[in-house]
Amino acid sequence: MARGWWSGGAQRGDAARLEAFSDGVLAIAITLLILEVRVEPEEGESLAHALGHAMPQIVAYAASFLQIGIMWANHHALFRTVRQVDQILLLANLLLLGFVSFLPLPTRLVAEHTAGADGRTAMLLYGGTLTACAVMFNAIWWRLERAGLLLESIDAAFRRDVGIRYVIGVFGYLVATLLCLIAPWLTLLATALLALVFVLGPSPRPATAAL
Amino acid sequence: MARGWWSGGAQRGDAARLEAFSDGVLAIAITLLILEVRVEPEEGESLAHALGHAMPQIVAYAASFLQIGIMWANHHALFRTVRQVDQILLLANLLLLGFVSFLPLPTRLVAEHTAGADGRTAMLLYGGTLTACAVMFNAIWWRLERAGLLLESIDAAFRRDVGIRYVIGVFGYLVATLLCLIAPWLTLLATALLALVFVLGPSPRPATAAL
Amino acid sequence: MARGWWSGGAQRGDAARLEAFSDGVLAIAITLLILEVRVEPEEGESLAHALGHAMPQIVAYAASFLQIGIMWANHHALFRTVRQVDQILLLANLLLLGFVSFLPLPTRLVAEHTAGADGRTAMLLYGGTLTACAVMFNAIWWRLERAGLLLESIDAAFRRDVGIRYVIGVFGYLVATLLCLIAPWLTLLATALLALVFVLGPSPRPATAAL
Amino acid sequence: MARGWWSGGAQRGDAARLEAFSDGVLAIAITLLILEVRVEPEEGESLAHALGHAMPQIVAYAASFLQIGIMWANHHALFRTVRQVDQILLLANLLLLGFVSFLPLPTRLVAEHTAGADGRTAMLLYGGTLTACAVMFNAIWWRLERAGLLLESIDAAFRRDVGIRYVIGVFGYLVATLLCLIAPWLTLLATALLALVFVLGPSPRPATAAL
Numbered sequence: 001m002a003r004g005w006w007s008g009g010a011q012r013g014d015a016a017r018l019e020a021f022s023d024g025v026l027a028i029a030i031t032l033l034i035l036e037v038r039v040e041p042e043e044g045e046s047l048a049h050a051l052g053h054a055m056p057q058i059v060a061y062a063a064s065f066l067q068i069g070i071m072w073a074n075h076h077a078l079f080r081t082v083r084q085v086d087q088i089l090l091l092a093n094l095l096l097l098g099f100v101s102f103l104p105l106p107t108r109l110v111a112e113h114t115a116g117a118d119g120r121t122a123m124l125l126y127g128g129t130l131t132a133c134a135v136m137f138n139a140i141w142w143r144l145e146r147a148g149l150l151l152e153s154i155d156a157a158f159r160r161d162v163g164i165r166y167v168i169g170v171f172g173y174l175v176a177t178l179l180c181l182i183a184p185w186l187t188l189l190a191t192a193l194l195a196l197v198f199v200l201g202p203s204p205r206p207a208t209a210a211l
Numbered sequence: 212m213a214r215g216w217w218s219g220g221a222q223r224g225d226a227a228r229l230e231a232f233s234d235g236v237l238a239i240a241i242t243l244l245i246l247e248v249r250v251e252p253e254e255g256e257s258l259a260h261a262l263g264h265a266m267p268q269i270v271a272y273a274a275s276f277l278q279i280g281i282m283w284a285n286h287h288a289l290f291r292t293v294r295q296v297d298q299i300l301l302l303a304n305l306l307l308l309g310f311v312s313f314l315p316l317p318t319r320l321v322a323e324h325t326a327g328a329d330g331r332t333a334m335l336l337y338g339g340t341l342t343a344c345a346v347m348f349n350a351i352w353w354r355l356e357r358a359g360l361l362l363e364s365i366d367a368a369f370r371r372d373v374g375i376r377y378v379i380g381v382f383g384y385l386v387a388t389l390l391c392l393i394a395p396w397l398t399l400l401a402t403a404l405l406a407l408v409f410v411l412g413p414s415p416r417p418a419t420a421a422l
Numbered sequence: 423m424a425r426g427w428w429s430g431g432a433q434r435g436d437a438a439r440l441e442a443f444s445d446g447v448l449a450i451a452i453t454l455l456i457l458e459v460r461v462e463p464e465e466g467e468s469l470a471h472a473l474g475h476a477m478p479q480i481v482a483y484a485a486s487f488l489q490i491g492i493m494w495a496n497h498h499a500l501f502r503t504v505r506q507v508d509q510i511l512l513l514a515n516l517l518l519l520g521f522v523s524f525l526p527l528p529t530r531l532v533a534e535h536t537a538g539a540d541g542r543t544a545m546l547l548y549g550g551t552l553t554a555c556a557v558m559f560n561a562i563w564w565r566l567e568r569a570g571l572l573l574e575s576i577d578a579a580f581r582r583d584v585g586i587r588y589v590i591g592v593f594g595y596l597v598a599t600l601l602c603l604i605a606p607w608l609t610l611l612a613t614a615l616l617a618l619v620f621v622l623g624p625s626p627r628p629a630t631a632a633l
Numbered sequence: 634m635a636r637g638w639w640s641g642g643a644q645r646g647d648a649a650r651l652e653a654f655s656d657g658v659l660a661i662a663i664t665l666l667i668l669e670v671r672v673e674p675e676e677g678e679s680l681a682h683a684l685g686h687a688m689p690q691i692v693a694y695a696a697s698f699l700q701i702g703i704m705w706a707n708h709h710a711l712f713r714t715v716r717q718v719d720q721i722l723l724l725a726n727l728l729l730l731g732f733v734s735f736l737p738l739p740t741r742l743v744a745e746h747t748a749g750a751d752g753r754t755a756m757l758l759y760g761g762t763l764t765a766c767a768v769m770f771n772a773i774w775w776r777l778e779r780a781g782l783l784l785e786s787i788d789a790a791f792r793r794d795v796g797i798r799y800v801i802g803v804f805g806y807l808v809a810t811l812l813c814l815i816a817p818w819l820t821l822l823a824t825a826l827l828a829l830v831f832v833l834g835p836s837p838r839p840a841t842a843a844l
Binding site for chain 1: 653657659660663664665666668670672679681684694695698699706832833
Binding site: 231234235237238239241242243244245246248250252257258259262272273276277280281283284287410411 | 442446451454509510512523531540543
C-alpha cells in the first residue's frame with residue numbers, strides 16, 4: 001500500500017491531531033448519554049415515584065459513562081506510544097470511535113428492556129458493542145506494532161505486557177457479555193468491574209520517562 | 212496501588228489532556244441544555260403567550276448555564292495547580308464530569324415541576340446534583356494534596372485557602388438545596404448567588420506568577 | 423474587586439483556554455442546529471413534497487449556521503487582541519456564549535411560525551438574540567479596553583475602529599430585528615447580509631504583524 | 634477586497650484555529666448521527682425483531698460515520714498545506730462544514746425511505762449533500778491556489794495531483810448519486826467505496842518532509 005498524503009511528513013503532529021479528534025468524539029459520546037434518560041411521570045404519579053422507576057435508566061447511564069470515560073483514558077495512554085500514523089491505523093481508530101459512538105443506542109435499550117428475552121437481547125448488543133471496542137483496541141495495537149508506528153523508546157517487555165492486556169480485555173468483555181444468558185444485570189456489573197480493574201489495577205510500566 | 216501506565220512519564224502533558232477532555236465535556240453539557248427547552252403553542256394559543264409559559268424553562272436554562280460555566284472556570288483554575296495525575300484523580304474527575312453531564316436531567320425536571328411536592332423533589336435532585344459536584348471538587352483537591360500531585364510552587368497558605376473554599380462550597384450548596392423545603396425557587400436563587408460569589412468574590416491569591 | 427484565583431499568573435494561557443472553551447461551545451451550537459430540522463411526510467405525502475414544505479426550516483438552519491460561523495470568526499479575531507482575562511470578562515464571555523447557545527430555540531420558532539403575529543414574535547426573539555450577542559461583543563470589548571486587558575501592541579486607531587465597528591453591529595442588528603414588523607423574512611435577510619458584510623467587508627487593520 | 638482583521642498577522646495560527654474549529658464541528662456531526670437511530674419495538678414485537686427492522690438505520694449510520702470520518706482525514710491533510718487564511722477561504726470552509734453538519738438529515742431520510750420514489754428522493758439528497766461537500770473541497774483548494782495561501786514548500790506536481798484528485802471526487806460522487814435512479818442502495822455502496830478509495834488508495838506524495 002502506498003504511503004499516502006495523510007501519512008507523509010510531520011507524523012507526530014498527525015498522531016496528536018488524531019488523538020484530539022478522538023478526544024472530541026469520546027467527550028461528545030459521553031455527554032450525549034444523558035439525553036436518552038427520560039423521566040416523565042404518568043397521570044397521577046408523583047415525580048419521586050417516576051424517578052424510582054427511572055433507576056434502570058440512571059444505572060445504565062452511569063455504567064456507560066464509566067465505560068467511555070475509562071476508554072478515553074486507555075486511548076490516551078495508547079496514543080502516547082505512537083510515533084506515526086498511517087491510513088490503516090486511521091481506519092481502525094475510526095471503527096473504534098464508531099463503536100463508542102454507537103453505545104448510546106444499546107445503553108437506551110438496556111435501560112428499557114431489563115428482563116426476559118428482550119433483556120438478554122439488549123445486553124448482548126450492549127456487551128457486544130463493548131467487546132467490539134476491545135477488539136478494535138487490539139487491532140490498533142496490532143497495526144502499531146506490525147507497521148512500526150511505535151515510538152522507538154517502547155521496549156519489548158512493554159509491548160508484550162500491553163499486547164497481553166488487550167487480549168485479556170477482549171476475552172473479559174466476551175465472558176461478561178455471555179453472562180447475560182444467566183441474568184442481564186450480571187453483564188452490567190461484570191463490564192463495570194472490568195473497566196475499574198483496567199484503570200485501577202496494575203499496568204505495564206512505561207520503559208522510559210520520555211514515554 | 213501500582214503507579215500505572217496512565218501515570219507514567221510526561222505527567223504535565225497528561226494533566227493538560229485531562230483538562231482538555233474535561234473542557235470538551237463541560238462545553239458540550241452547557242450547550243446541550245437548550246435542547247431541553249421546548250416552546251410549542253397549544254391549539255389557539257399565540258406564540259407570545261406560549262413563550263410566557265416557557266419562562267420557567269428559560270430561567271432553568273439560564274441558571275444551569277451559569278452553574279456549568281462557572282464550574283468550568285473553577286475546574287480550569289484548579290487544574291492550573293496540577294503537576295501530575297494518577298488513576299484515583301482520573302476517576303474522581305470522571306465522577307465530577309458525570310454529575311455535570313447529568314445536570315440537563317434535573318434542569319428539565321425543575322422547569323417542568325415548579326410547585327408542590329414534585330417541585331420539591333425536582334429541586335432536591337437539582338441542588339443535590341450541584342452539591343455532588345461540590346463534593347467531587349473537594350475529592351479532587353484532597354487527592355491532589357494527599358498524593359503530592361500539586362505543583363511545587365503551590366504554598367501552604369494557598370492550599371489552606373483553597374481547601375476552606377471548597378468545604379464552604381459543599382455546605383453552601385447543601386444549605387441552598389435544603390431551602391427548597393421552604394420554596395423551590397429559593398434553591399435556584401441561592402445556587403445562582405453562590406456561583407456568582409465564587410467567580411466574583413475574593414479568592415486565594417496564587418503564590419507565584421509561575422502558577 | 424479582588425483580582426482572584428482565576429486571573430493570577432500565566433494570563434496569556436488563560437485567554438487561550440477561554441478561547442478554546444468558547445470555540446467548543448460555538449462548534450457544538452452550530453452543529454446542533456440540524457437536530458431541529460424535521461422532515462416527516464404526512465400520510466400519503468411524497469418525500470419530495472415534504473422537503474418542499476421543510477424549506478423554511480432549511481433556510482432558518484442555513485441562516486443560523488452563517489450567524490454562528492461568522493460570530494466564531496469575530497470571536498477569534500477579538501481574542502487575538504487579549505493579553506489577560508479577569509472575572510468580569512469571563513462572565514461577559516459566558517453571557518455571549520449563553521445567547522449563542524440559545525439560538526437553536528428561536529431558529530426553530532422562526533422555521534415553525536412564518537407568518538402573522540406569531541411570525542413577528544418568532545423573528546423578534548431571533549433578531550433580539552442576535553442583537554444581544556452584538557451587545558455582549560461590545561461589553562467584552564469595553565471590558566478589555568477599560569481594564570487594560572489588551573495586548574500592548576494594539577494602538578489607539580485600531581481600538582477606535584473596533585469600537586465603532588461593534589457599536590454599528592448593535593444598531594445594525596437592532597434595525598434588522600425591527601424590520602420584522604414590516605415582514606418577518608426581511609429580518610432573516612438583513613441579519614444574513616449584516617453577517618456577510620462583517621466577514622467580507624473592510625475591517626480595521628491590525629497595527630502590527632505580531633498581533 | 635480588503636485584507637481584513639481576520640487575515641492580518643500570525644496567519645499560521647489562524648489556520649490552526651480554523652482547523653481546530655472544523656475538527657470540533659466534524660467530531661460533533663459524526664457523534665450526533667446515532668441520535669437519529671431509534672429502535673422501538675411495536676406492541677408484541679420482540680426486541681431482536683425490531684433490531685432486524687432497524688438494519689437500514691444502522692447501515693445508514695455506518696455509511697455516514699465513514700463519510701464524515703474520511704472527510705475529517707482529508708480536511709486535516711488539506712489544511713497541512715495552508716500557510717495563511719483569508720475571508721473567502723473562511724466562508725468556503727464554513728459552507729463545507731454546513732453541508733457536513735446537514736448530513737444527519739439525509740442520513741435519517743435514507744434510513745426511513747428505502748424504496749420507490751421516496752427512496753430515490755432520499756438518496757438524491759444524501760448523494761447530493763456528499764457531492765456538495767466534494768465541490769466545497771474543490772472551492773477551498775481553488776482559493777488556496779489562486780490567492781497564494783499555500784505553504785511555499787508545496788510544489789507544482791503536488792498541486793496538480795491534488796487538483797485532479799478533487800475534481801475526480803466531484804464527478805465520482807455525482808455518478809454515485811445518479812446511481813440511485815437504478816437502485817437506491819447502489820448510491821450508498823458507491824459512496825462508501827469512493828470514501829475508502831480516497832483514504833486507502835494511492836495519493837499525491839508530499840513534496841517535502843517539512844510539509
